[in-house]
Amino acid sequence: MEDTKIVDEYAKRAVEKLKMKKEGNLIVFEGIDGSGKTTQVRMLVEYLQSRGIDVVFTDWASSANIGKYIQTMRKDKIEVVPRTFSLLHAAEFAERLENLILPALSAGKTVVCDRYVYTAIARDSALGVDEDYVKEIYKLAPKEDLLLYFDVPPKMALERLIKRAIKENTAKQTTKKGKKGKVAGTISPAGTIAGTVAGTIAGTVAGTIAAKIGKLDEKEKASWTDYATMYGYMKDVFKTEKDEEAYYAFVAKVVEKYKTVTGENNAVVIDGKIPADFIKTQIMSVVNKKIFKAE
Secondary structure: OHHHHHHHHHHHHHHHHHOOOOOOEEEEEEOOOOOOHHHHHHHHHHHHHHOOOOEEEEEOOOOOOHHHHHHHHHHOOOOOOHHHHHHHHHHHHHHHHHHHHHHHHHOOOEEEEEOOHHHHHHHHHHOOOOHHHHHHHOOOOOOOOEEEEEEOOHHHHHHHHHHHHHHHHHHHOOOEEOOOOOEEEOOOOOOOHHHHHHHHHHHHHOOOOOOOEOOOOHHHHHOOOOHHHHHHHHHHOEOOHHHHHHHHHHHHHHHHHHHHHHHOOOOEEEEOOOOHHHHHHHHHHHHHHHOOOOO
16 A cells, blocks of 8 residues: 555565564553553563563654654644554554564563554554554564553543653652752643643544543642542543543543454453552463463
């Protein structure tokens, strides 16, 4: 197809690397934003390293060239149609596949992915891109040795994202001072909550649906001094009830797609609602059994 040329440039070179014997292990974490998977990815990488295992971590849209371009698009709020959005991420994945994932696997390393092809299939098809079309684009991706899908209610996931935004922004506030010792620039404890959440959603829906995150009232932002306060202001995250309904409807569609495609690929389902330490124990057990064949 004419519109897949960008992907094909990387894919053609990746074909040759696919002919090389896969010596390493590929572990994939999937789930919506706020499902808790990224925390568990970090814990698993640390655990594997503590065992002396050579680990390579890779995140979604993180490649040196196309990944940076996608991040710039998000920052500048550049909106594109779903198919263009899909192809951009496919090209980024092909870049990482060729330059990072395949070489690491061929060298016998363990590759841990925070998102893989299932993110693209679930998200892009939920946006209206033909599912078979998306699967065709990603057909060169090597099959993972272990697939973990984090299942969590969308509302809980969004609450976690807001809590994380509060924590991150609180840690960054008041960092720059002028010559006379006066603060030249400050960051409100919750100053970019709206932007953080909007960025998360923009990364998923690419501005193609009506669910836009509204700006929180400035006075209410200042009162967000602890996590408990957050729950009273959930209503202020969305501009209207219609936006909120549209957001949850879309995320529900993504979750449905996720469950279908990961289920077809024998995913181990992780209950994202339970405490992180319990999940960590469960994952370590599964990894030792399925990857390292330990009883």
